Amino acid sequence: MPSSAAAAPPQELAPEQWCERLIPRLPTVTQALCLQGGFAATGRHSLQGFPLIAKDVPAVNRRKRPLRVLLMGGIHGDELTSAAIIYRWVADMNGPLAQSMDWRIMPVVNPDGLLAKKASRMNANGVDLNRNFPTPGWETEAPRYWQVRTRADPRRFPGMAPLSEPESRWVEDEMHGFRPDVIISVHAPFGVLDFDGPAQPPHRFGRLMLNRVGIYPGSLGNYGGVHRKVPVITIELPNAQQMPSQAEVRRIWVDMVRWIADNVRARSEKDVQAADDSAPAVRR
Ligand SMILES: [Zn+2]
Incomplete structure (x- = not known):
């Protein structure tokens, strides 16, 4: 079983500094593009103390309640393109549909994994953050799934308890605070x-077609989509190191925004409350 690393003190980095650390791992993202992204420290940190960064892009037209979209990349640190594409999209959010929505954007959910040698x-504790969300029955199902179905694959280790990791706790808190109508990971x-x-x-978005990959104890799709009743789209890019073409990066974005506008409805406070009430109690 992977051992637990102790949390390191927070590193108070300026955007120039964290961008310098991140960009060697972000294909096609330059220092200028990273800074232009306009992300800010949230006050939360990874296990190794790296700032967890985010930004809000509010809807331009607020006549009716805008759809709230939570967009995140890099929950798996070795999927470099999943973080890089967020920077590319953010540089190009100028269509009227995207501007009709409220966005909360978290480009690098697992900076320790991304920046590891x-x-x-996994994160610095060896935890697969996408198996660490508190789906019902996690305590029995997640360890059993890990041991039996993955044969204790260290790359799929769900952690010792749900939300045991600072990065997954941060995502959960963002879900609570922002109350998204849809989550894109x-x-x-x-x-x-x-x-x-x-x-x-x-x-389909761009060349990516729907293909249900499966449902796992502790995954964000299972937790957010099934238990919190928020639609969760998982976009699996075709290559973890090499970015899709510029045209394809754009097409995925355009198709995604169009799908959100046509298919996602704004959840009422009542819907949100009902899903919160029926969601499993979270122990910290
Ligand atoms: Zn992944």
């Missing part, structure tokens, strides 16, 4: 779309 899927390298939760699944 050899980029790592970018991965690589399976080259497909996956979908969990209420709403018609997307058929």
Whole structure:
């Protein structure tokens, strides 16, 4: 079983400094593009003390309640393109549909994995953050799934308890605070779309077609989509190191925004409350 690393003190880095650290791991992202992204420290840190960064892009037109979209990349640190594509999209959010939505954007959910000597899927504790969310029955199902179905694959270790990691706790807190109507989580390298939760699944974004990958104890799709009743789209880019073409980066974005506009409905406070109430109690 992977051992637990002690949390390191927070590193108070300026954007120039964290961009300098990140860009060697972000294909096609320059220092200028990284800074232009306008991300800010959230006050939360990874296990090794790296700042967890985010930004809000509010809707331009607020006549009706805008759809709230939570967009995240890099939950698996060795999926470099999943973080890089967020910077590329953010530089180009100028269409009227995207501007009609409220965005909360978290480009690098697992900076310790991304920045490890050899980029790592897991966080600094050896935990697969995408198996660390508090789905019902996690305490029995997640360890059993890990041992039996993955044969204790260290790359799939769900952690010792749900939300045991600062990075997964941060995502959970963002879900609570921002109350998204839809969650988009970018991965690589399976080259497909996956979908969990209420709403018609997307058929294709760019060249990526819907292909249900499966449902796992502790995954964000299972937790957000099935249990919190927020549609979760998992975008699996086709390559973890090499970015899609510029045209394809754009097409995925355009198709995604169009799908959100056509298929996602704004959740009422009542819906949110009902899903919160029925969601499993979270122990910290
Ligand atoms: Zn992944």
